[in-house]
Amino acid sequence: MTFAGRRVLVTGGGSGAGADLALGFARAGAAEVVICGRRVEALAATAAQHPSIRALPCDVSDEASVAGLFAAAGRCDIVIANAGQADSALMARTTLAQWNAMLAVNLTGVFLTFREGLRQFDDWGRLVAIASTAGLKGYAKVAPYAAAKHGVMGLVRSLALEVAREPVTVNAICPGFLDTDMTENSIRVIAEKTGRSPEQARAALEGISPQNRLYRPDEVTSAALWLCGPGSEGVNGQAITIAGGEI
Numbered sequence: 197m198t199f200a201g202r203r204v205l206v207t208g209g210g211s212g213a214g215a216d217l218a219l220g221f222a223r224a225g226a227a228e229v230v231i232c233g234r235r236v237e238a239l240a241a242t243a244a245q246h247p248s249i250r251a252l253p254c255d256v257s258d259e260a261s262v263a264g265l266f267a268a269a270g271r272c273d274i275v276i277a278n279a280g281q282a283d284s285a286l287m288a289r290t291t292l293a294q295w296n297a298m299l300a301v302n303l304t305g306v307f308l309t310f311r312e313g314l315r316q317f318d319d320w321g322r323l324v325a326i327a328s329t330a331g332l333k334g335y336a337k338v339a340p341y342a343a344a345k346h347g348v349m350g351l352v353r354s355l356a357l358e359v360a361r362e363p364v365t366v367n368a369i370c371p372g373f374l375d376t377d378m379t380e381n382s383i384r385v386i387a388e389k390t391g392r393s394p395e396q397a398r399a400a401l402e403g404i405s406p407q408n409r410l411y412r413p414d415e416v417t418s419a420a421l422w423l424c425g426p427g428s429e430g431v432n433g434q435a436i437t438i439a440g441g442e443i
Contacts, residue, residue: 199226199424205265205272206231207256207309208279209249210238212376213326213413217276220417221424222246230269232256233279256305266312274424275313277306278326282378284337284385295340302344307351310366314355320363322424325352326416327368329439345370349435356433367431369419371438373401375410407440 204221208214209231215238222229223246232254233239239251254265256279266272281301283294306325313323330338331345349368356366373379379401386397402409419436422428437443 199224199274202226202273203270204229204274204276204424205269205313206276206278207254207305208233209251210235210242212378213371213374213416214276214278215242216413216417217278217326217420218242218249219246220414220421221274222248224421226274228270230265230272232265256309257300259308262305262308262312266316271316271318272313273317273320274322274324275309276324276326276420277309279305279309280326280328280378282338282341282382284341284382286337287339290340298340298344299347302341303347303351306348310351310355314359314364317364323355323364323366324420324423325366325368326420327352327370327435329370329372329437329443331368331370332435332437332443352435353433360432363429365423365429365432367423367434367436369416369423369436369438370443371411371416372405372440372442373410374416375412379410404442405440406442409440411438411440 199221204226206214206218209218210233218229218231229249230252231239231242232252234255243249243251252265252268255261283298310323325348327348328345330342331349334342352366352368383394383397387394415438
């Protein structure tokens with residue numbers, strides 16, 4: 197599989213799945229991989245790992261920032277909306293600010309990224325959202341996050357029908373808990389709020405998976421490479437789960 201001549205854009209590319217996606221497409225021969233995010237140092241660290249990766253700052257929840265990102269990046273063939281943020285609280289204790297923050301990054305950010313990506317496609321394009329199993333089922337104490345991810349799935353399925361007669365596909369990848377810094381932060385929060393040790397908190401998250409593990413970022417990258425490569429033209433409007441049989 198080669199992506200020679202293709203430019204790929206990955207939001208939230210400074211760490212975790214985003215960094216792995218950027219490196220995966222760069223190593224697969226993409227002409228250029230543009231990564232973006234708000235943490236400049238993290239972006240620079242990822243870009244330093246491969247000469248085909250270029251970093252640009254962007255706040256995906258800001259319309260002007262996303263428009264500026266695509267203007268600076270140049271025409272992209274593959275757009276991966278990976279940027280995300282997690283938070284947890286009982287609904288009764290969830291503030292409006294927490295709710296708005298979850299929707300701004302996890303849903304509005306995908307909308308703005310997909311809209312700009314679609315506008316600049318030329319004859320061919322791939323849109324991929326890195327969603328979550330929380331977009332397909334509920335989890336306690338993360339209602340705003342799950343609501344945003346469910347919204348992403350509605351966006352993916354609807355947009356897929358709009359572009360179905362064009363050489364463009366729109367899909368989502370829905371992993372369970374990934375072995376990333378975001379999950380490590382969740383483990384710390386669980387430990388602080390419940391009095392469990394970090395090891396016990398991690399085991400609790402691993403236990404959600406029928407395979408009793410966290411999933412690797414490279415599993416997400418492999419799915420994305422397939423969705424954007426030859427032979428997947430008929431896959432459109434789908435949720436590709438990486439969840440060990442949980443869903």
